Amino acid sequence: MDEKRRNDRFVVEGIHCSIMSATEVEIINMGIGGAALIANGRLNIGKDYTLRIEEKEGRTLSVRGTIVWSVLSDSRNNARGETMPLYTAGMRFKDVQSTQMTEVIDFIKHHKKSPEKRVIVRFDITSPEKATLNFPFSYRVKKVSLGGLLMETDEAFTVGDTLSMELSLGKDDTIEFLGRVASCLSISDSDLERYDVGVEFIEMSDRSSTALKKFIESL
Structure with missing residues (x-):
């Protein structure tokens, strides 16, 4: 040539x-079937994302899911003083392997705010060290x-x-x-x-x- x-x-x-992109999210609640999240960008309904959670102990959890609903819920100012929209969205987990399910249940047990013992319900979650959506x-x-x-x-x-x-x-x-x-x-x-x-x-x-x-x- x-x-x-x-x-x-x-x-x-x-x-x-x-191009693989990532945005930080806040987990509102979580169950074995999915989670509710707050993100500083719009999450597209029907699109697949990977939720990656990093805990203070150094453990990580990655689970794939589909956005089933997403609404504009609030706004906040960024470091430059610009107003940024906040979206609340629901994610349904998909193709969760048995080892991942064990990790999801373990994460819920360690971060749930309620003493409820059943894991089939959704729990309000205390924030982990870091949670991101990769897409x-x-x-x-x-x-x-x-x-x-x-x-x-x-x-x-x-x-x-x-x-x-x-x-x-x-x-x-x-x-x-x-x-x-x-x-x-x-x-x-x-x-x-x-x-x-x-x-x-x-x-x-x-x-x-x-x-x-x-x-x-x-x-």
């Missing part, structure tokens, strides 16, 4: 890039090269930030990489708030690099 082809970006269709955002990729990609997003990205990302090449072929945000430009001809975000590949496994090279050679 000559140098020009290595640096050229090729227009692509049907390719998406996923992937998927964006349409417009161009790709061996050195990076251009994707379209509905939010601005900070130039210089590094992000763990996945690039779907179709046919169940996905590559993982560490990317650096190289540019973020507003799309002026869009009625909605949209951005062209350029990402530079800065770290990628040999397998992913080979898969990307084969994909580009096929264009």
Whole structure:
């Protein structure tokens, strides 16, 4: 592959890039079937998230679930004095393995505010050290090269930030990489708030690099 082809970006269709994001949440109550949460961002009904709980003793609990309801419930000021909306949402746990169920029951027993012994009910929960919801955002990729990609997003990205990302090449072929945000430009001809975000590949496994090279050679 000559140098020009290595640096050229090729227009692509049907390719998406996923970025794993996380937001801190407060657990209101919890049972073996799900939990009620407060988050500083909207949680989409029907979308799957992973609830990760870190306890003071160093133990962690991760359980996957689906948001079944979500409402705007309050607001608070952030560190910059900006008003941020708060959403209350209900999560239904899914695909919980037996070991995870044991961990969920153990967590409830240690953090419940009520002396009620049954675990089939939901309990108000004392806050653990940290609780986060992890979820992937998927964006349409417009161009790709061996050195990076251009994707379209509905939010601005900070130039210089590094992000763990996945690039779907179709046919169940996905590559993982560490990317650096190289540019973020507003799309002026869009009625909605949209951005062209350029990402530079800065770290990628040999397998992913080979898969990307084969994909580009096929264009």
